Amino acid sequence: PFAAGGAADLFARSLANGLGAELGQQVVVETRAGAGGLTGVDVTAKSAPDGYTICLAGAAALSAIPFMTSKMPFDWQKDLALITLVVRVPEVLIVHPVLGVNTLADFLAYARARPGKINFGSAGAGSITHLAVELLKSAAGIDLVHVPYRGIGPAVADMLGGHIQVIVADVPFLLPHIRSGAFSALAVTSAARAPALPDVPSTAELGYAAVNSDNWYGLVAPAHTPANVLDALRTASLAVLTSAELKKQFDSQNALPSPSTPDEFAGFVRAEQAKWGPVVRATGVKLE
Structure with a gap:
């Protein structure tokens, strides 16, 4: 389908x-x-x-x-x-380097200090890529602005252009951009780390086990x-x-x-x- x-x-x-x-x-x-x-x-x-x-x-x-x-x-x-x-x-939370954060804790502190000022993209309203960030918003008490796209590809393209700052999406799709340094990977939204990203912690080990997408x-x-x-x-x-x-x-x-x-x-x-x-x-x- x-x-x-x-x-x-x-x-x-x-x-x-x-x-x-x-x-x-x-x-x-x-x-x-x-x-x-x-x-x-x-x-x-x-x-x-x-x-x-x-x-x-x-x-x-x-x-x-x-x-x-x-x-x-x-x-x-x-x-x-x-x-x-x-x-x-597995899915992974990535941010644009312009935010200047390298850990989930740093990002959450940054976001809490700027409610409603950070945009996140998704593959569309109601998609798992949208709901995953809503899980994080609820668990961490942060306010991010949702920008829905027709697919995750256009969202990534806009993030490369600096128009949005945050995405959660499938590791396989985002991996090339992470490895190139275009985006910073802060956490895998799973119970365990992803084999392809062994140095990126899971949300579970960071204290956000409910954020599993x-x-x-x-x-x-x-x-x-x-x-x-x-x-x-x-x-x-x-x-x-x-x-x-x-x-x-x-x-x-x-x-x-x-x-x-x-x-x-x-x-x-x-x-x-x-x-x-x-x-x-x-x-x-x-x-x-």
Whole structure:
């Protein structure tokens, strides 16, 4: 349910190639972008439950957007069969060097002294990149101004130009800019450090464990897909996700393969909803 060329597309194609080999048939990736990932998931929910349509659903569509609209086109607990969590992607808080801060503590002190004077960019209102900063604002008691963009790429471009000063987004996407020195990485918004940024502390170790905004994707099918078909898809998916080849591909994107049982996946989604629901309500973000 995401545009071609992004991280989700890469994950989907890596998984599709592996599934094709495991199942002995071609698995075609079709992009159905739109509405923060809802469009593609909705197409899947309304497809024939025969195992031939599955979807790599993202964090926002299952755990955050349901709190932003009264017109949710599907109920994930009724209309989808969860197969497995696929991958988790750490996010990182970056700032423009013009702020002159090198640690999270320095940044928070700087922001508290300048309420409403610092701009942060996101991939759009209600995106995980938006809500992650709202989590930080709430936990740290700071006031930053949200500037939404149509995708994280334009936000990064504007930050390079000095028009905004803060972004939280996926490590793989921001890594080149961090390594070039264009931006300063202050904290990985996860429970642990990111392998690609071993010197950047996590928000958890800095005392802000609630600021955890890992992005993630999971494999789902239409509800009422026969149990034997789901079992076959799950077995094949787990074989791919635990393979050395896929681990190598995901490692190159600083992403963590995260195979799970359906019950573990469902519990994870509920925990994510418990985290994002209050944030969405507090910000008043609507997607109508």
